Structure formats: structure tokens, C-alpha cells
Amino acid sequence: MTDSHPSLARLKRRIDALGPAASSGRWGLLSFGLEALDARLGGGLAKGAVHEVLPASGLDAASAAAFALMLAARAGDVSGTILWVSTDAELRRHGAPYGPGLAELGLAPDRMMLVTAPDELAGLKVASDSLACAGLCAAVIEAGAAKRLDLTASRRLALAAEKSGVTALILRGSDTMIASAAASRWQVAAAPSVPLPGQAPGRTGLSLSLVRHRGGARPFDMCVEWDHDRTAFSEPALLRPVPAVAECRSMVA
Amino acid sequence: MRVMAVDEVALSLGLAPGMMLADARARVPEVQAVPHDPEADAHLLEAIAEDCDRYTPSVALDPPDGLILDITGCAHLWGDEAGLVSALVARLADGGMTLRVALAETPDKARALARHGGELLRAGRRIAPDRLNEARLPYVPASVSVDHLPVAALGLAEERTTALKRAGLTLLGDLASRPRVPLAARFGPEAVTRLARVLGEEDVRITPRRTPPALSFARRFAEPVARTDFVLTTLADLVREGAAELARRGAGGRDFASRLFRSDGTVHALSIGTGQATRDADLVMRLFQERIETLADPLDPGFGYDLIRLDIPVAEPLAVTQTDLDRNTAPAREVALLADRLGVRLGQGRVRRFAAGDSHIPECAGFTVPAHAPVLPLASHPTPGEPPMRPLRLFDPPQIVDVIAEVPDGPPRRFRWRRQTHDITAFEGPERIAAEWWKRKDGGGLTRDYYRVEDSQGRRFWLFRHGLYGSEKPNPDWYLHGLFG
Known part of the structure; x- marks a missing residue:
């Protein structure tokens, strides 16, 4: 949609100025370490903002969690603490984060702190408290399917x-349709x-889509592929033609 | 059925412990009997001991019906020893107790005097402070000699006591004047040890129920207070007082315990812990507030609190830290504060960090511990160029799956999990992990064969076969242990 009317454009600018995304420059941008991806986002994702990650289907939850952790690992300096807030029900459904597995993905487990809330409401309280703590990375x-969020x-x-x-x-x-004030929303699936x-x-291969x-x-x-040596995203190395990836690439192009 | 214990009135009517209940009923038809409940008695004794915490921090139980209080250095808070005892007696007698109190230089002497030399203080009788100077004290004073006490006061086994009596030694005074070596030869070394303790020659300190705190601050009220905000204000005062004392000593505390003594004898305990030693009064107070908010049943002042105390069990050295010029605190410090706050609110067990385990069993190799605990942090060393060999998320317990494999001891081809079928397109394995046979008595345990598999959609799973086909188990089960990102 083009801003045909000048007053409409002005109004849009005013609305933008009110929103949290307006000052996204204040904390800098989170780069993916992959130029093709950063370029599409105008340099990267805003730091100091909320981003939503949804799995494409219930079975992709682990991939979505991995993507969120990878972004978190790239968000700050290499020693900052990453807080993982979860609830008992979510850990039962998707399994508990596993330290050696995190280490193998290049996400230092000694940076992680794990908070498990007994229920959804307590989890949201923890989330809001932890976002107020500037010491976190x-x-x-x-x-999950928290209706209160x-x-x-x-x-x-x-x-x-x-x-x-x-x-x-x-x-x-995966089936969350609740509106949110997040700066971006991603849908993540596992890629062969x-x-x-x-x-x-x-x-680890991931199929990302910005929604x-x-x-x-x-x-x-x-x-994309996760390069745990560089802790950065990279293009999948195509040693042989993989149908699904080729499909993906044609869509991108 | 036998009589276990009697009260003073029953005693005066000729009833005694050890009688048959039927005989007791025959003598005094209107006798009231309740079943003996040793557990309830023990609970009551615990509760009274908790309440006696207001007189001294070191209280020891002397089951089934005694308490030993070490009042060294505490008496001046009540004027003198007599003041302390009269306050204690008045409080417990108000609660309907019949007491015998004795003061002595050593715990064993006091115990002997109280159990064998004192006079019963009647329930409900209040002792006015001005009566303390009369001949009849509400307690046995320390100056009383133990010479006239029966040898039973030594608290020896039944047959030893009988042996002493048979030898004509009925009073402690008879024993005290005799040489000890023949006594030990005839009545056992224990008799001599006990004698020395009861005579006050040897002083063995009591082992208190709770270790006396390093620092303790208290506020006593003439009238019980029932308003919660006043209680909080008082607590804040105590915390500030404690912080000032800690600052003076150059120390900090990790645990802060507040005890609210209700006038009816109930004691409410609230405690908080911090990850790093602190003497920041505002922080401690915030944590207390957080703690009070998360109480399952809110503080019930009832008839009011008459004593509020703050204990700091351990004071450890804490250097003065300098803040930046712009008053920024270090990120690590802020994270520690957040962990404290969340720990107080949700429970310490819900704020965790990863720790390294010395084991090759996957669930033991990486586990989490409370954020407070000192840990050996899990080292992160991904093998360069290799894909992740361990999953991002682990199921505990592993989830059972139906697997189709070409051969029973071969790799999986297809599996069914949560009512969905996954065709395996790529796999790596088996990675064979033996059970920790050296930790088990039978030397057994099933071997696990782990496979890293990828299905046609690109999802990666960690499966294992539990037991070696044929040699360990005829038909091994398959489990899904984790999910890769």
C-alpha cells in the first residue's frame, strides 16, 4: 500500500513514533551473521524489543526453541546471562533444556539461568520482572499457548x-493467533x-519465515543453517541438490 | 491398660503412673482418662521449646517432658535470673502447665535438681515479682546443694540405681564423699561421669536445637501488636539495625530469619536467602516483603505478636564496594539480585543453573542445580565442524516409542511418537552407553544404544534401544530421549 495521501503518511509517522519500534535504534541491531538475511531486515532485528517465535507445527517446537536461543546468544556480549523462563507444563511437554546439548550448539550453558514457574501467570510475572533487569543479556x-499473554x-x-x-x-x-505488540514474528520449522x-x-538446519x-x-x-563454531547463521552448504532446500531457495529468489 | 502419667490432684488421691487403669477407676471412680499419645506430647514439647526461644537462643530438648535452657548472658535482659525465671514460669503457668524449675551452674545439675529436688509449681498460679524474695522461690536456686538428692537423680540404668541402693548408698551426698576409683570399679565408669556432672565438677554444654545465630536483634512489646503494617515497620527497623551492625563489622549475611512470637505461644518463622552476602537493608526488606506476599496462608497475628526478632545465622566478611560515579551496578550483581528475588518468590529450587556431572549417562552428565549452589560450571566445547551430538531438550523420563527396524539389533527405520509416524532418512549410531555396573550391587543394568536420527521433514531426534538384543533382553524397548534443535 502506498501512502497516497500526505495526511495519512503523517498520521502513520505519528503512530510509528508512539510505538516501541520507533526507538529501535537506541539499543542497536541484532545481526544474524548472514548478510542475505540481515539485508532483508534492514541490518538486523531490534535489540531491547520483544520478538515472537512460533513453530510451524507442534513437532517443530524444538527447532523454534533452538532459533530463539541462537538469537539470544547473539543478542549481547559473550558473557551476559541469558534467562530461560518456562513453566512446569511446558517442560513436561517439550522436555527440559539439556546443558551438554546447549554447549554443542555453541550456546554456553554457564551463561544460562533457568527459571521454572508453577503456572502461566507466575511465568508472566517472572518474565516482566526479568525484562526490567538491565543486567540480563x-x-x-x-x-506456549498462554492466553494471558x-x-x-x-x-x-x-x-x-x-x-x-x-x-x-x-x-x-504453533496455533497461537493472539495479537501481540511484538516487534517481529517468526515461524520456524526444521529443515532437512x-x-x-x-x-x-x-x-542444524532451520526454515525461517518472517510473518x-x-x-x-x-x-x-x-x-539457514546454524554454524555453532562461529555462533552465527550461515547459508546451507549445498553439497548435493536437496529438493526441499532448492524449493526454499527458489521461493526466496 | 496402664496409667502413664497423672496430674497433681490424682497424685494426691493416691494414683500413680504404672497402675492398672481398672484399679485406678476402682479407687477413684470419677477419674478422667485420655489415651497416651507420645507423638502429640513430643509436638507440644517442641512448640514450648520454640516459644522458649524468646528467653535464650540455646534451648535443648530433654525428652519426654523436659527442656534445658542455657541462659548464660541472657538473664540481664530480664533484670536478673529470678526475673527471667518468673517471666518464664508466669508465661507457661498461664498456658496451664505444671512446672518444676531449677537453676544450676551445669545442665546436669539443673536437671537433677528440677527432676528430683524441686517443688511442683501449680498450674495457673502467677508469681508476682515481689514474692521472689520470700523464702519460697518459684524455682530451685543455684546455691542449693545436691547432696540430699536420691541416687536416681544420676539418671543411670535401673539395675545400676538398684545396685547403689543395695549398697546402702541412697543419697548423692553418700557418693560425693567417697573415692571415685572404687566406685567406678563397682558401679561402672558411667556412674562416676554422671556423678561429676551432677555435682557440677564437670561442665558439659548442651547441644541446642538450633545453632545460636551470629547476630540477633529483637523488639519486645508491652502490649501485643496485631497490625501487619506495624509488624513490617518493626521488622524494617530491625533489618536496618542489623545492617548497621554488619557494616560496623565489615560483614554481610546470606540468610536472614525473622521470628514473630505470638502472645499465645505460636511462632511464625520467615526466612530469606541471598546468593551473595549482603548488608543492604532495603534489599533484605524487599525480599521479606516478597516472601510475605507469597505465603500460602497470610500472616495471622491472632491476639498479636509480643516479640519480633531478626536472626542473622552467619556473618561472613564483606568488603565495601564502590559504585560507579553514575551509580550503575555491575550486570552480574543485578542478575544475582534478580535470582534472589525470583528464588524467594518461587522457591530456591525453581531458579537453576546448569552443572557438570561426572558421568557418561546422559541424564546425569548435565543437570541443573539451584542458582545459589556453588557449581562446577558446564564447560562448552563444541567439536569444530561436527554436528551437535547431544540434544537441545531432554525428556525425563524418556518417552517410549514404537520403532520398526530392519533387524532387531540394527538402526531404526521408522518410529511412532505421540500418534505420529516419522520415516527416518538419516541416522548416526549406535553410540553405546553401558549402565554404571560398578555402582550396582548386582553388577547389571541395561546397555543403551543411542541413535541420532532425522526424519523426512528434517526434524532430529535422539532415540535409544534399552538393552542389547538377545544377550540382555529378548525384545528391547525403544525410547525417545531428546529433541535436537
């Missing part, structure tokens, strides 16, 4: 994050990895 909030609640979280500079990554259920010799599964972005980036789909 990032917070991964596993909210609505527009008002997410706006509150966004304001807290903007004030403190903590980057918040909210993990939601590039197999290693001997038909062994290779590096919504407050800064005005257009929605897109992209397949």
Missing part, C-alpha cells in the same frame, strides 16, 4: 524490554540438514 520466555501483556513486556535493553524472545504455540558422509544428520515485522520489512522465507 536476553530472555527466552516459553509461553495478549496484546496488553505483550505491550507491557515490550515497554519493559525497551527501557532495560533486554532482548526478549517469546516462544509460543545437509547429510554428512555415511548418511548421518548434519548441522510480521514492525519496522516494515516484507515477509519472506529462507532456509
